[in-house]
Structure formats: structure tokens, C-alpha cells
Amino acid sequence: MDVLVSTNQNIGQYYMAMRPFSDGAFPATNNITTGILQYTNSDVGGLNNSTITLPLMNDVNAAYNFTARIKNSNVTQNPPLNVPTDIDRRVSIAIATNNNGEDFPLNPPVYNYTGELTGFPPGTSLGTRAVVLNYGEAVEIVLQATNFGAGGGHPIHLHGFSFYWVGTGIGNFNNITDPMSYNLVDPPLINTIQVGRGGWVALRFFADNPGVWFMHCHYERHSSFGMDTVFIVRNGTTVGTSIRPPPASGMPRCPGT
Numbered sequence: 001m002d003v004l005v006s007t008n009q010n011i012g013q014y015y016m017a018m019r020p021f022s023d024g025a026f027p028a029t030n031n032i033t034t035g036i037l038q039y040t041n042s043d044v045g046g047l048n049n050s051t052i053t054l055p056l057m058n059d060v061n062a063a064y065n066f067t068a069r070i071k072n073s074n075v076t077q078n079p080p081l082n083v084p085t086d087i088d089r090r091v092s093i094a095i096a097t098n099n100n101g102e103d104f105p106l107n108p109p110v111y112n113y114t115g116e117l118t119g120f121p122p123g124t125s126l127g128t129r130a131v132v133l134n135y136g137e138a139v140e141i142v143l144q145a146t147n148f149g150a151g152g153g154h155p156i157h158l159h160g161f162s163f164y165w166v167g168t169g170i171g172n173f174n175n176i177t178d179p180m181s182y183n184l185v186d187p188p189l190i191n192t193i194q195v196g197r198g199g200w201v202a203l204r205f206f207a208d209n210p211g212v213w214f215m216h217c218h219y220e221r222h223s224s225f226g227m228d229t230v231f232i233v234r235n236g237t238t239v240g241t242s243i244r245p246p247p248a249s250g251m252p253r254c255p256g257t
């Protein structure tokens with residue numbers, strides 16, 4: 001993360017402090033890391049790091065309240081403002097691996113994702129599950145995490161696009177009330193999002209990059225479990241909005257073949 005700081009406080013020295021956040025059952029190293037921001041012409045010394053207090057490592061509310069304050073300071077394009085429900089892609093992370101067939105399930109089975117899931121059969125199976133999008137389509141994805149097992153959150157990465165991160169919450173996503181909390185004014189434009197254990201995030205983007213694009217948890221182990229899918233974006237109606245054809249001479253061969 002890159003940050004900009006306005007040095008508009010009294011001349012002096014200030015701690016920058018951080019500690020890990022972990023929402024899984026496996027604790028991370030709980031060290032507090034500090035740095036010192038020192039204004040020119042300020043006195044050296046006098047800081048006492050015993051005065052630093054930070055939220056506990058597993059304080060989910062503190063983490064959500066912090067990330068909800070991250071805004072886009074360079075808005076050059078609005079996110080899709082109205083996404084028709086018939087092209088609304090809702091994805092349950094837990095469900096993404098659950099079905100066989102050709103198409104990704106756009107309406108996953110509904111259950112209490114964040115309830116008591118001990119003994120809940122993940123039911124994973126092999127399958128090829130892709131989402132096909134028309135060029136320029138406005139897309140919304142809701143990623144719903146569960147409380148299943150002992151793991152924490154998931155860093156979900158999308159190739160081919162940056163998306164607007166328009167919403168975040170704890171618990172089960174509510175299709176009626178949660179969209180009212182979306183930030184459609186200055187949402188961050190990013191390509192990786194952390195979905196907290198037992199929480200959800202809402203993303204929007206325009207499918208304006210034709211091709212085949214992988215979306216996956218960036219824990220490679222989770223991706224190998226099936227926590228991934230593919231977006232196939234069809235060509236547009238012009239050369240400039242279509243994938244270039246292979247060269248007339250054929251595709252170049254790898255050296256040695």
C-alpha cells in the first residue's frame with residue numbers, strides 16, 4: 001500500500017505503528033512494528049513507545065473500520081452505478097468449488113454461510129467453471145466468505161481488470177440492505193481484495209478487456225482446492241475492442257520445437 005501524509009501537525013516526532021491482523025485460528029507473530037516520522041528542526045528523543053496502543057491482532061471490527069476509510073483520491077471514472085440484477089454475478093467462495101458442469105453457478109445455493117459449519121461437507125469436485133461476459137458489460141461480484149474450518153480470510157486477485165471495491169461487511173451478505181451502504185462515489189480501484197473470515201466484499205467493473213481472465217485466491221493452496229474461476233470476456237464489435245487474431249504466418253514456435 002502506498003500512502004500520502006500531510007505533515008500538518010505540530011513540529012515534532014511521531015510514531016508510525018502497526019501490528020498484524022489475523023482472523024483465523026492460526027495466530028501470526030504478534031509483534032508491533034514502529035517507525036518514527038520526524039519533522040525538520042524537531043528535537044531528537046523523548047518518544048516513549050510504551051505509550052503505543054493498537055487494536056488486538058484479532059479485532060475484526062477495528063480492521064473493518066480501518067479499511068472502510070480507504071478511499072480513491074484519483075477518481076477518473078465512475079464505477080458502474082446501476083448493475084441490472086440479471087447480470088449480477090454473485091459468488092460464494094465456499095460454493096465456488098461445489099458443482100460439476102460447464103458454467104459457473106451464478107446463483108449459488110443459499111445457506112447460513114457464517115453460521116456453525118462444523119461437519120458441513122465442502123463437497124469439492126473437479127470441474128471447469130467459467131463465467132462468460134459480453135464486452136462492456138457492467139459486472140458486480142459479491143464474494144462471501146464463511147466461518148468454515150480454522151482458516152482466515154482470502155486475498156482474491158483478478159487478472160485483466162482493476163475493479164472498484166464498493167462494499168465490505170461482516171456476516172452474511174444481504175442482497176437488499178447491504179447495497180445501500182456501497183461507496184459509488186470514490187471507491188478504491190484495485191485488483192486484489194482481502195475477504196475477511198465470515199465477511200463479504202462487493203466489487204464492480206466494466207468487462208472492457210476481451211480475453212480469458214483468471215480470478216483466484218492468492219493462497220496457492222486454496223487456489224489448488226478450487227477457490228478460483230475464469231471470466232471469458234467476448235470480443236466487442238470493433239477491431240480495437242477485440243483480441244488480435246494470430247499472425248497470418250501462424251503462431252511462432254517455441255525454440256527447439
Ligand SMILES: [Cu+2]
Binds near residue numbers: 153223227
Ligand atoms: Cu483463500
